[in-house]
Amino acid sequence: MQAATRDEIEAAFGGWTDKEELFVPTLDEIDWDARDFLGWVHPGGHRGYLVHWSPVDGELKGTVLRRSRRGGKKPHVEMCAWCHHVHYSGGTAMFSVSLKGSHGRHIFGNVVCADLACSLRIRNLIGAPPWASETMYLPARIWRMQRKMHKWLRKADRL
Numbered sequence: 001m002q003a004a005t006r007d008e009i010e011a012a013f014g015g016w017t018d019k020e021e022l023f024v025p026t027l028d029e030i031d032w033d034a035r036d037f038l039g040w041v042h043p044g045g046h047r048g049y050l051v052h053w054s055p056v057d058g059e060l061k062g063t064v065l066r067r068s069r070r071g072g073k074k075p076h077v078e079m080c081a082w083c084h085h086v087h088y089s090g091g092t093a094m095f096s097v098s099l100k101g102s103h104g105r106h107i108f109g110n111v112v113c114a115d116l117a118c119s120l121r122i123r124n125l126i127g128a129p130p131w132a133s134e135t136m137y138l139p140a141r142i143w144r145m146q147r148k149m150h151k152w153l154r155k156a157d158r159l
């Protein structure tokens with residue numbers, strides 16, 4: 001993705017009422033070429049943040065997500081809904097976003113990589129290579145990932 005500055009990112013979250021909750025990580029080491037969107041998690045673990053250039057108006061959009069870890073003690077396999085990486089237990093989290101203007105009455109959830117680092121995972125830049133390996137061509141995987149993410153954001157009127 002096109003690089004964004006800290007100021008641009010803060011401005012992208014401008015409409016968020018819960019401003020004290022905004023946490024922006026250090027951006028110095030971000031390899032923007034390896035990102036299709038920028039996602040990160042609040043140190044408290046209760047929120048995720050998503051920044052992307054909108055395919056609708058070209059503006060940088062910031063979305064705050066509610067994050068919850070998924071329970072269950074039995075070891076199981078989980079798949080990220082965006083990048084289709086297959087994790088062992090604990091690798092995914094439920095992220096939810098409210099429909100813009102609904103004051104939290106309408107919520108859309110998605111089970112994705114717990115660290116929102118799908119862009120890196122899809123390029124095999126972090127973590128173990130997927131043990132359920134996919135043979136799909138990288139641009140096709142990126143396209144699928146973005147399509148899923150955009151569809152979700154569009155439902156919440158945050159694309």
Ligand SMILES: [Zn+2]
Nearest residue numbers: 080083113118
């Ligand atoms: Zn993922």
